[in-house]
Amino acid sequence: MxxxxxxxxxxxxxxxxxxxxxxxxxxxxxxxxxxxxxxxxxxxxxxxxxxxxxxxxxxxxxxxxxxxxxxxxxxxxxxxxxxxxxxxxxxxxxxDSDDTLILLFLCCHPSLSPSSQIALTLRAVGGLTTTEIARAFLTTEATMTRRITRAKQSVKSSGARFSLPPDHVDRLSAVLKVVYLIFTEGYASTTGPQLHRVELTAEAIRLARMLHGLLPDDSEVTGLLALMLLTDARRPARTGPAGELIPMDEQDRTLWIRPAIDEGVALITAALPRGPLGPYQLQAAIAAVHDEAATAEATDWPQIAALYGVLLQLTDNPMTTLNHVVAVAMSEGPAVGLRYLATIDTDPRLTSDHRLYAVRGHLLEKSGDATGARAAYERAAELATSLPQRRYLNKKLAQLTPQ
Missing domain, CATH: 1.10.150 (DNA polymerase; domain 1)
Known part of the structure; x- marks a missing residue:
C-alpha cells in the first residue's frame, strides 16, 4: 500500500x-x-x-x-x-461533519482515571499502537492492553451519550494532555527509523485548532495550539538528507516554516495577558523566543531560563527540570549547568531516560572532559529507542573517540 x-x-x-x-x-x-x-x-x-x-x-x-x-x-x-x-x-x-472532537471528550469521561483517559484517546483518536502508548506510559504492552480494554468497558457501562458533554470544560485538562502527547509522539517518535511522524503532528494540530474554535478565550487552549505551531515550524530543518537528526543550534533557520511561527507568536502574544498563566502558555513563550532568534547565537537564553524557572513552579515534570538545566548552562556556562544537573541526576524518573545522559555528555564535552562525555554519550545511546537519536549520539561518541 x-x-x-x-x-x-x-x-x-x-x-x-x-x-x-x-x-x-x-x-x-x-x-x-x-x-x-x-x-x-x-x-x-x-x-x-x-x-x-x-x-x-x-x-x-x-x-x-x-x-x-x-x-x-x-x-x-x-x-x-x-x-x-x-x-x-x-x-x-x-x-461532512467531523465527530472527532466529541469522540475526544467521550474518551476523557470522568469515570476513567487520568491515565486511562489519555491511553484510550491516544488509541481511538490519535491512532497510536498499544506498544507506542505503553512506551509513553513506561509500562508493558500487556498492561496497557488491559488498561485500554477496561477503559472501553467503563465508557460503555457509563451509558454516556455521544454528544458534547455539558461538563466539557472540566475535562479539558485531560483532553489537552492527550493532544499534547499525540503531538510529541509525532514530533519525536519514541521508536522506529524516522524522527518524525508527520501524520500525528498534523492530527494533533488539527485537534488543537478544533478545541481553539470551541474555546477561543481559554488561554491554555490557545497556548497549546501556539506551542505546537511554533515547535512544528522547525520540522523541515530537524533532519538531514539521510534522515539524520540535526540539533537546533546547527539547523538552517531559513527552512523553518515562517507562517506557522507568525501564527504561533500572534496566538501566544494574545493569550498571555488574558491569564491565568499555565504550562502550555509558558512552553509556547519559550518556543517563541527560540523561533524569533535569527541565529543560534542570538537566542535569549537568560529569558528562556527565567521562563523555565516560572514553569517549574507550576509543574513537577522532570523534563522541564532537565530543560531548565540546559537553559542555565547556555546562559551561565557548562560548569553551572553541571552543578544544577548534579541535583537531579538521581531522580528515578530520569535515570532510565537517554536525555539525562545526553545533556550530561554535552555539558562535559563543553567543559573539556572528553572521557566523561564519552561515557555519558555511550549510556545515552544505549537507552535511546529512536534510531535517529541513537545514530546522532553514536556520532557524538565517535567524534570524541581518539582515532
Whole structure:
C-alpha cells in the first residue's frame, strides 16, 4: 500500500469511529468494525482505486461489519429482539461533519482515571499502537492492553451519550494532555527509523485548532495550539538528507516554516495577558523566543531560563527540570549547568531516560572532559529507542573517540 493511502486512512479513522459511536454506541465493538474497514481499504483501494468519497465508503463498510458483530454478540446473549430494534434504526446519510472532537471528550469521561483517559484517546483518536502508548506510559504492552480494554468497558457501562458533554470544560485538562502527547509522539517518535511522524503532528494540530474554535478565550487552549505551531515550524530543518537528526543550534533557520511561527507568536502574544498563566502558555513563550532568534547565537537564553524557572513552579515534570538545566548552562556556562544537573541526576524518573545522559555528555564535552562525555554519550545511546537519536549520539561518541 502506498504511503498517501496510509496517511488518508489514519486521518479518516477517528472520524469513522466517531460516526459509528454517535449512531450506534458500542464503543469497543465499533472500534473493531472500523479496524476491519481499514483493512478492507488497504486490500481494495490500491488495486481498485480510491472511492470518490473515502469516508462514506469506510463508514458504510464499518457499519455493515458492526451490524454483523452486534448480531453475533446479541445472539450469544440471546437478545434477538434487541438486535431487531437496533437494526430498525434508519441509517443516517453520510455528511461532512467531523465527530472527532466529541469522540475526544467521550474518551476523557470522568469515570476513567487520568491515565486511562489519555491511553484510550491516544488509541481511538490519535491512532497510536498499544506498544507506542505503553512506551509513553513506561509500562508493558500487556498492561496497557488491559488498561485500554477496561477503559472501553467503563465508557460503555457509563451509558454516556455521544454528544458534547455539558461538563466539557472540566475535562479539558485531560483532553489537552492527550493532544499534547499525540503531538510529541509525532514530533519525536519514541521508536522506529524516522524522527518524525508527520501524520500525528498534523492530527494533533488539527485537534488543537478544533478545541481553539470551541474555546477561543481559554488561554491554555490557545497556548497549546501556539506551542505546537511554533515547535512544528522547525520540522523541515530537524533532519538531514539521510534522515539524520540535526540539533537546533546547527539547523538552517531559513527552512523553518515562517507562517506557522507568525501564527504561533500572534496566538501566544494574545493569550498571555488574558491569564491565568499555565504550562502550555509558558512552553509556547519559550518556543517563541527560540523561533524569533535569527541565529543560534542570538537566542535569549537568560529569558528562556527565567521562563523555565516560572514553569517549574507550576509543574513537577522532570523534563522541564532537565530543560531548565540546559537553559542555565547556555546562559551561565557548562560548569553551572553541571552543578544544577548534579541535583537531579538521581531522580528515578530520569535515570532510565537517554536525555539525562545526553545533556550530561554535552555539558562535559563543553567543559573539556572528553572521557566523561564519552561515557555519558555511550549510556545515552544505549537507552535511546529512536534510531535517529541513537545514530546522532553514536556520532557524538565517535567524534570524541581518539582515532
Amino acid at each position: 502506498d504511503r498517501p493511502v496510509e496517511d488518508l486512512l489514519r486521518e479518516l479513522a477517528p472520524r469513522v469511529l466517531g460516526t459509528l459511536v454517535r449512531r450506534y454506541g458500542h464503543f469497543d465493538t465499533a472500534e473493531d468494525a472500523v479496524q476491519e474497514a481499514l483493512l478492507a481499504a488497504t486490500d481494495q483501494w490500491p488495486g481498485e482505486g480510491r472511492p470518490d468519497n473515502p469516508v462514506a465508503w469506510l463508514i458504510t463498510v464499518a457499519s455493515r461489519r458492526l451490524t454483523d458483530l452486534l448480531r453475533a454478540e446479541q445472539a450469544r446473549r440471546r437478545r434477538e429482539q434487541q438486535v431487531a430494534q437496533w437494526t430498525a434504526v434508519p441509517p443516517e446519510p453520510v455528511t
